[in-house]
Amino acid sequence: MRTLFFSFPMCLPGIATLGEELPVKEPGVVLYTPYTKISVPPGQSIDYTIDVINNTTSVKNVSVSMYGLPKDWTYDLKSGGWTVNELSVLPDEKKTLSLKVNVPFKIKKGTYRFSVVAAGLTRLPLTVTVSEEGTFKTEFTAKQPNMEGNSKTSFTFHAELKNHTAEKQMYAFRSGAPRGWNVSFKTAGRQVSAAQVEPNKSENVTVEIDPPDAVPAGSYKIPVSASGSGTSADLELEVVVTGSYAMDLTTPTGLLSTKVTAGGERKLALVVRNNGSADLKNVKLSSSAPVNWEVTFEPTEIERIEPGATAEVTATIKADDKAIAGDYMTNITAKTPDVSSTAAFRVSVKTPMLYGWLGLMIIGGAASSIFYLFRKYGRR
Numbered sequence: 001m002r003t004l005f006f007s008f009p010m011c012l013p014g015i016a017t018l019g020e021e022l023p024v025k026e027p028g029v030v031l032y033t034p035y036t037k038i039s040v041p042p043g044q045s046i047d048y049t050i051d052v053i054n055n056t057t058s059v060k061n062v063s064v065s066m067y068g069l070p071k072d073w074t075y076d077l078k079s080g081g082w083t084v085n086e087l088s089v090l091p092d093e094k095k096t097l098s099l100k101v102n103v104p105f106k107i108k109k110g111t112y113r114f115s116v117v118a119a120g121l122t123r124l125p126l127t128v129t130v131s132e133e134g135t136f137k138t139e140f141t142a143k144q145p146n147m148e149g150n151s152k153t154s155f156t157f158h159a160e161l162k163n164h165t166a167e168k169q170m171y172a173f174r175s176g177a178p179r180g181w182n183v184s185f186k187t188a189g190r191q192v193s194a195a196q197v198e199p200n201k202s203e204n205v206t207v208e209i210d211p212p213d214a215v216p217a218g219s220y221k222i223p224v225s226a227s228g229s230g231t232s233a234d235l236e237l238e239v240v241v242t243g244s245y246a247m248d249l250t251t252p253t254g255l256l257s258t259k260v261t262a263g264g265e266r267k268l269a270l271v272v273r274n275n276g277s278a279d280l281k282n283v284k285l286s287s288s289a290p291v292n293w294e295v296t297f298e299p300t301e302i303e304r305i306e307p308g309a310t311a312e313v314t315a316t317i318k319a320d321d322k323a324i325a326g327d328y329m330t331n332i333t334a335k336t337p338d339v340s341s342t343a344a345f346r347v348s349v350k351t352p353m354l355y356g357w358l359g360l361m362i363i364g365g366a367a368s369s370i371f372y373l374f375r376k377y378g379r380r
Contacts, residue, residue, distance in 0.1 A: 028056040029089070031116055031124035038127075042107050042134020043164060043200045048099040050116060050124065054089035061088050063119040064097065070112050076100040105164055105200075107134040137164050138171070140226050140233035142207075148240040151217075151277045155209040155239050161226050163197040169228035170196050173205075176223040180212040183222065195226075209239055216307060217243035217278050243278020243307070245339040249332065257346040263321035265294075268345070270313040272302060272334045280305040280336050285313060288331040292320035295330065323349045 030053040040046060054060045063086045066075055078098045079087055089095050099116065109132055116124040139162040147155045163169045172194045175183035186206040187195045197203045209222055222237045250256070250271055260266040274280045283302035287295035298314045305311050315332060326349055333342040 027122055029054055029060055029062060029118055029121040031118055031122055033124065033126075036124070036126055037129070039129040039131050040103055041131050042103060043105040043166065044103050046101045046103065046128065048097075048101070048126070050097040050099055051094045052087065052089055052097060052118070053094040054091055057091050059088060059090055060121070061086060062121060065117050065119065066114060067117045067123070068114040069101075070114065072104045072107075073112075073114075074102045101128070102166075103128065103130065103134075105134050105166055106136045109133045135164065136166075136231065138162065138169070138226060138228060138231045138233040139164065140205075140224075140235040142235060142237065145236065146238035146240065148242060150242050151211050151213055151215045151244040153211075155211075155237075157207040157209070157237055159205045159207055159235060160202050161195065161197060161205050161233070162202040163199060163228070165228075165231055166199050167229065168196065168198055169231065170194055171226040171228045171232075174225050174227070176225075177209065178220070180215070181220075181222070182210040183224065184208045185224075197228075207237065209237065211239065211241055213244065214277050214307070215241055217241050241277070244276045245278055245280070245336070246275035247280060247283075247334060247336070247339050247341040248273040248275055249334045249341040249343045251343075256343055257348070258317070259348045259350065260317060260319045261350050262319055262323040262325075265316055265318040266347075268315040268317060270315055270332065270334075270343075271310050272305060272313060272341075273310045274305040274307050276339070277307050278338075279307065280339070283311070283334050283336050285315070286333050286335065287315075288333075289317070290320065290323075290328050290330070292322075293328075293330070294318040295332070317345075317347060319347070319349055325349055325351050 032051045032053060033048050035048065038046065052062055052064070064077065065085065066077075069075060076099070077084060079095060084097070087095050107130055109130055111127060111129045113125065113127050115126065140159060142157050142159040144157065147157070149155060161171060173185040173192070177183045184191050184207075186192065186208065187203060195203050195205065207224060211220070218241060220239045220241065222239055223234060224237060225232060225234045250273070252269055252271055258266050258268060272283055281304050283305060285297045285300065289295050295318075296316045298316070302311045302313070317330060328347045328349060330345045330347050331342055332345060333340055
């Protein structure tokens with residue numbers, strides 16, 4: 001046989017029974033802020049608004065202080081624009097405190113707890129989570145640290161200078177560019193040699209790099225830096241120079257004229273000079289000459305000319321058999337897919353010596369005929 005046991009609650013003085021609410025003693029003074037747990041980065045300043053509420057029927061003098069504030073953290077406690085340690089609150093009224101807590105830059109990531117204390121009355125616990133490791137440093141960065149172009153390009157980089165310190169910094173700019181390179185810095189559209197940055201603030205910096213016109217093609221590292229008081233940052237920019245293209249077509253002496261007889265030919269020595277910083281490849285020569293003239297080249301194409309180097313070409317100009325004496329223009333062009341150069345030659349045409357002697361013979365024969373007729377018929 002199974003025995004059943006029943007138990008009944010006993011009502012004891014001072015103990016709440018089932019269904020009754022425990023009495024809650026209303027605190028006399030309350031410290032209140034809506035943001036009791038927040039997350040911030042290193043170096044951040046936190047502004048709290050704290051209400052001191054007096055729920056009693058008498059005036060309360062409340063002494064306020066900080067307890068448990070981490071090392072190197074600072075604070076400022078004000079009311080009505082004054083720094084205060086104690087304030088008086090009328091019954092059923094409140095006063096407002098402004099609390100500013102400064103989180104240091106050099107700090108470990110983690111959660112930190114401290115309290116605002118009303119001495120002998122109450123306290124307000126606060127929690128701050130530092131979201132990342134903090135350091136006393138400067139950052140100098142660029143979203144696009146490398147660019148490509150020819151030697152006549154002005155390379156413009158957009159950088160950001162960040163001051164992760166608790167002090168205003170005056171940063172001086174410097175560059176380690178090779179000799180002949182020009183590097184300039186700009187802020188707010190003006191060229192500068194230094195920039196001032198407020199604590200925990202940043203400044204946009206434009207870095208303009210101009211390489212020498214004759215710089216060889218290649219990749220160049222351009223170090224730049226920003227140096228402040230006890231802190232600095234370096235930034236390495238990369239410029240890829242594809243080379244510039246420039247060509248000059250001339251003669252060894254620079255003379256752009258020659259002579260030829262009608263139906264004859266003349267050889268010209270030409271010089272193709274690479275004045276750029278990139279190789280000239282597949283240089284082809286062509287001409288624009290008078291009708292029935294011929295211009296040929298040896299060689300007809302130059303495979304490659306290095307920067308600063310020259311190549312020689314022989315041009316053969318053949319004049320028309322029926323060309324009359326005078327000056328004629330012949331244009332010769334050296335061309336690549338990237339650049340070209342044209343030289344205009346003045347070609348003076350002379351008639352052949354045979355034609356000269358034949359003319360003299362005709363003139364002499366005519367003169368002899370006139371003399372003969374004059375002698376024969378002149379006396380009659």
